Amino acid sequence: MIADWLTQLTQSALVLGLAPLLVGVTRKIRARLLRRQGASIFQPYRDLLKLIRKEAVIADNASWLFRAAPYVIFATTWIAAALIPTFATGLIWSTAADVIVIVALLGTARFLLALAALDVGTSFGGIGSSREMMFASLAEPAMLMAVFTLSLFAGSTQLSSISAYMHAPQAGLSISLALALAALIIVSIGENARIPVDNPATHLELTMVHEAMILEYSGRHLAVLEAAAAVKLLLYLSLIACIFAPWGTAIAGAGAFGYAIGLGAYLVKLTVLAFALVAFETAIAKMRVFRVPEFLGVALMLGLLGTILLFVSRIPH
Amino acid sequence: MTPLDADIAHLLAGTMVLVSFLLLYQDRMFGLLNLFALQAGVLALSVGWQAYLQHAPHLFITALIALVFKGIVIPVALRRIVVRLGIHRTIETVVSIGPTMLFGISLVALSIIVMLPVTETASAFVREDLAFALSVVLLGFLMMVTRRNAVSQVIGFMSLENGLVLAATGARGMPLVVEISVGFSVLIAFIVIGLFLFRIRERFDTVDLQALDMSRGESES
Numbered sequence: 001m002i003a004d005w006l007t008q009l010t011q012s013a014l015v016l017g018l019a020p021l022l023v024g025v026t027r028k029i030r031a032r033l034l035r036r037q038g039a040s041i042f043q044p045y046r047d048l049l050k051l052i053r054k055e056a057v058i059a060d061n062a063s064w065l066f067r068a069a070p071y072v073i074f075a076t077t078w079i080a081a082a083l084i085p086t087f088a089t090g091l092i093w094s095t096a097a098d099v100i101v102i103v104a105l106l107g108t109a110r111f112l113l114a115l116a117a118l119d120v121g122t123s124f125g126g127i128g129s130s131r132e133m134m135f136a137s138l139a140e141p142a143m144l145m146a147v148f149t150l151s152l153f154a155g156s157t158q159l160s161s162i163s164a165y166m167h168a169p170q171a172g173l174s175i176s177l178a179l180a181l182a183a184l185i186i187v188s189i190g191e192n193a194r195i196p197v198d199n200p201a202t203h204l205e206l207t208m209v210h211e212a213m214i215l216e217y218s219g220r221h222l223a224v225l226e227a228a229a230a231v232k233l234l235l236y237l238s239l240i241a242c243i244f245a246p247w248g249t250a251i252a253g254a255g256a257f258g259y260a261i262g263l264g265a266y267l268v269k270l271t272v273l274a275f276a277l278v279a280f281e282t283a284i285a286k287m288r289v290f291r292v293p294e295f296l297g298v299a300l301m302l303g304l305l306g307t308i309l310l311f312v313s314r315i316p317h
Numbered sequence: 318m319t320p321l322d323a324d325i326a327h328l329l330a331g332t333m334v335l336v337s338f339l340l341l342y343q344d345r346m347f348g349l350l351n352l353f354a355l356q357a358g359v360l361a362l363s364v365g366w367q368a369y370l371q372h373a374p375h376l377f378i379t380a381l382i383a384l385v386f387k388g389i390v391i392p393v394a395l396r397r398i399v400v401r402l403g404i405h406r407t408i409e410t411v412v413s414i415g416p417t418m419l420f421g422i423s424l425v426a427l428s429i430i431v432m433l434p435v436t437e438t439a440s441a442f443v444r445e446d447l448a449f450a451l452s453v454v455l456l457g458f459l460m461m462v463t464r465r466n467a468v469s470q471v472i473g474f475m476s477l478e479n480g481l482v483l484a485a486t487g488a489r490g491m492p493l494v495v496e497i498s499v500g501f502s503v504l505i506a507f508i509v510i511g512l513f514l515f516r517i518r519e520r521f522d523t524v525d526l527q528a529l530d531m532s533r534g535e536s537e538s
Contacts, residue, residue: 073365145458155347156344173321173324173325173327173328174327174328174397175327175328175330175331175332175334175335176331177329178328178331179335220517289363293415294342294414294415297414298342298418298419301338301419301421301422302335305334305335305338305425306428308425308429309331309334309425311429311433312429312433312444312445312448312449
């Protein structure tokens, strides 16, 4: 019991502590791939510290929602990230919260962000919110379809069980799993505002979505929102790693050595995924905004197809 | 047959369905040709795997035919035609991708619903294969219906034929003679269609088949 609490708290702290580092690493890899020197991988921590120390400038007509939203968004994203078994399974909350709860928590954060962007009444916020909602209406069902495929496969919606099932030798190759993986990758690219959908490096571009919504924020509010965005990126990468690459993850009660191996494996997986993400980003050009629904629609279609094909597949149990 | 063998066969057949969807999604000419070559490659792999599983050496010949003709000869020839017709820059006006995709998915569901009860007595392995093959055939039909450009209709036709070959290898009944004659008839059909493309283009200055409707007086405009 105490061990479970300990694992849970460590993981919660770990996802928060690692998230800015992950962002720093992706920026560094990207810079190196473009033959630039790039900032230090610890730069995001310094940026966050700088923002927290600065004064928050708030528009005159901003309501309480504008001020409260960043903290709620950060809290929901953090909780969602803490529900994912990163280096060890056996989380204390995993019995109460499954993948669908994670999707719902992320949906709540998105809803609040869109509301907060509309609150001040500037045109950029409005554009950002409307685009975000347009993408979300496709990305969220796609994510759910992928989750359903996995749940039907593993016979459970709990991440620990799915991860354990995928680790066991009985889970063979299956076209449905491949489709679910592809759908999840597309959704994570879309949700994290990465390149073919949105450009994370720019601040003033007509096609921006995520940056447009947080354009009015400054100071500690901006710091909190940026931290939430970093945690969200970590969340999606950990989700993919925990479901499709469960090797090395420590089982509950594995002992100190097992946990150390789990932690090492987790860091390696994150690095590999970050590298793959950045390599994909540098190889591809940004899409027109009105092509994005098609891109996300493909994810929805893949998820749906995966679920349908499950009915002709041999499900090993 | 170990479960892993069946899984690999399943994966390859499923990949063919997936490539059919990609064909529906792709609206650029050269991308379409590359995807078609990819589908033929996957078909060759799938047939080769079946040949290995069923210990049927003649299926290796089928796989070879699929790889050489559909994977290399036909895409290269089509590419030449596209370049000669000067339509390689055309981005096709498809009916619209979203509804087509949804329709395609319902076709896959339909083929599964139809195929599973009909083949109740067959082994699970054959049933899956037939369901996938029927989906590929139906998606090929869908592609022929929704595309306006003659070249992409040809590709739809060819991918339909890929589905037929997939069905034939799964059912382990088709003799080699039939196989080869089907292969050659497709090749001949391809040549005839190729000639037609040039004729259509000579007459109407376009390979957009709506021009034909107009000349028959079917279109309102």
